[in-house]
Amino acid sequence: MTTRERTEKVTPLEKFLVLAGDIDLLRNQIENLTTDQSIDELLEVIEVQELAERFGISITLMRKKLSNAGGRPFKLGKKWAIRKVGLLEVIQHLEKES
Numbered sequence: 438m439t440t441r442e443r444t445e446k447v448t449p450l451e452k453f454l455v456l457a458g459d460i461d462l463l464r465n466q467i468e469n470l471t472t473d474q475s476i477d478e479l480l481e482v483i484e485v486q487e488l489a490e491r492f493g494i495s496i497t498l499m500r501k502k503l504s505n506a507g508g509r510p511f512k513l514g515k516k517w518a519i520r521k522v523g524l525l526e527v528i529q530h531l532e533k534e535s
Contacts, residue, residue: 483524485510485517506530 440459444452489499500510500517508527510519519527 481521482513482518483521484513485519488519488524503527 440455444455447455485499485503486496488503489496492499494502496517503510503519503524506527507530508519508523510517510523512518
């Protein structure tokens with residue numbers, strides 16, 4: 438349920454409490470993200486070609502699989518790449534499906 442849905446039919450005080458709780462939750466998530474990984478790790482990229490070769494499939498098929506699983510491959514010069522953090526999101530998505 439979204440924050441908007443949770444605050445739609447409540448009193449102003451209850452709305453404030455819901456919003457404050459959501460802000461605290463986001464702050465904690467951001468703090469955990471920044472303490473767990475440096476900005477360099479978040480921005481590090483992996484070439485899609487390397488992943489495709491490792492799994493024995495074409496670059497195009499690997500790009501499609503990454504995109505379908507929530508990854509965001511992007512063009513980096515003449516090559517396709519995915520951010521390390523995006524690849525981790527793909528892995529988490531695939532684990533949930535299993």
